[in-house]
Amino acid sequence: MPGSRTSMPGSRTSMPGSGLAAQGPAAVLFDMDGTLVDTEHLWLHAERLTMERIGGTWTTADQQHCLGGPLERVVAYMTERGDPAMVTGLHTGGVEAFLLETMESLLLAETLDWQPGARALVCEVVERGIPTALVTASWRRLIDAVHVSITGDLGFEPFTVIVGGDEVPQSKPHPAPYLQAAALLGVSPADCLVIEDSPTGVASGLAAGCRVIAV
Incomplete structure (x- = not known):
């Protein structure tokens, strides 16, 4: 994170979705707070x-x-x-x-911790060459603080696109955040897999027409 060297310890590969099928989704869209990192x-x-x-x-x-x-x-x-x-x-x-x-x-x-299985899942998705998005209700200034920590731990940029809550006309539970992420990636929402942890986020993903896994 800015101003410090932050280490995000690895965690168990217990998040649903780890071990993706051979023919996976066109893109994986991750929520941030509570899904990828413990904030x-x-x-x-x-x-x-x-x-x-x-x-x-x-x-x-x-x-x-x-x-x-x-x-x-x-x-x-x-x-x-x-x-x-x-x-x-x-x-x-x-x-x-x-x-x-x-x-x-x-x-x-704060030193941020990954949620259980999140680090392994992100790495697996990236290794498979599947496009990714970080889609969060948090505003960009907060995303940037978390993003530096994530990329500093991984050593690479894991997200193809990032969509913040202050960058869409309506935030979750409206479908706009996930629709915008899919559009930026050039894929159909129906071919996207959303990873979420809250009822509000799940509702947003479903309203956008995505497949959703709640963790």
Whole structure:
């Protein structure tokens, strides 16, 4: 990750989809947070710090409610539960900017771990020459922090294209992110395999017409 040398330890090849069939999909589209890398604890911490800043509280139930959704939805959910005066008192950018800055700082300070089997699956897909995409609701500045860690560990670029939540007209659960990834790769969504970990992400992949594996 920027400013540090980050090592992402290898993990078990237990993720569904490892050991792809001889004739695999035209492309494999990976979610990021919670699917490839373990960032959920960082999101929980960033969300709690943000809610404390605006006079509210944040529980694991709140996190689960927002899991996999677009940043705008999370920010709206937080704003409704914060102290209006404290929300108004935030610097330029409000709750959204504070949450992004907090999460980015946590990502830059943390050694990220692969989710079980994720590293092996990514390597297998790339070795087979199958095009790949990283498709996430996270915004580009957060993707960049995670991406440097992933590529630094692997020693190569594993993603043919990357689609962030701030780069599509509508984020997950809308099909737009996966439709855009398929279009950038020049393949039919029906020929793509999506790897996801949240109901929101699964709904997005299915709505796009992709085959989906939930992990």
